[in-house]
Amino acid sequence: MSACIFCKIAEGEVQSQTVYEDDRVMAFKDLNPAAPTHLLFIPRKHIARVGEAAEADAELLGHLQVVVGKVAKDAGLKDFRVVTNNGRGAGQSVDHLHYHLLAGRRMNWPPG
Numbered sequence: 001m002s003a004c005i006f007c008k009i010a011e012g013e014v015q016s017q018t019v020y021e022d023d024r025v026m027a028f029k030d031l032n033p034a035a036p037t038h039l040l041f042i043p044r045k046h047i048a049r050v051g052e053a054a055e056a057d058a059e060l061l062g063h064l065q066v067v068v069g070k071v072a073k074d075a076g077l078k079d080f081r082v083v084t085n086n087g088r089g090a091g092q093s094v095d096h097l098h099y100h101l102l103a104g105r106r107m108n109w110p111p112g
């Protein structure tokens with residue numbers, strides 16, 4: 001059994017507020033939202049971080065990004081931010097690749 005919390009969500013062992021899923025990817029609400037809309041997008045396959053993605057993951061990660069755009073469009077979002085944290089120093093706390101989608105408040109640049 002995997003110890004990875006996002007693998008457990010992908011396998012249905014841990015509940016999440018899922019907003020999209022297919023055979024390859026999932027999107028669900030972040031437990032600790034940092035914006036009025038805060039969704040997480042994950043591949044079901046365990047990839048620790050974007051820096052560990054392989055060439056063989058290119059189609060999967062392309063699909064994941066297309067799903068981010070579709071979910072945002074379906075939610076009526078026009079202005080939103082998509083980020084991924086790679087490594088502890090960059091703020092990564094869960095070692096399963098995920099894109100954050102943040103919306104519903106002003107997004108500052110550069111991010112903190």
Ligand code: DGP
Nearest residue numbers: 005016029030031032085091092093094
């Ligand atoms: P990061 O710090 O970039 O690795 O983001 C991890 C995010 O995952 C953080 O915003 C909180 C969220 N999170 C952690 N555990 C869970 C969980 O069990 N369920 C949900 N829905 N979100 C979680």
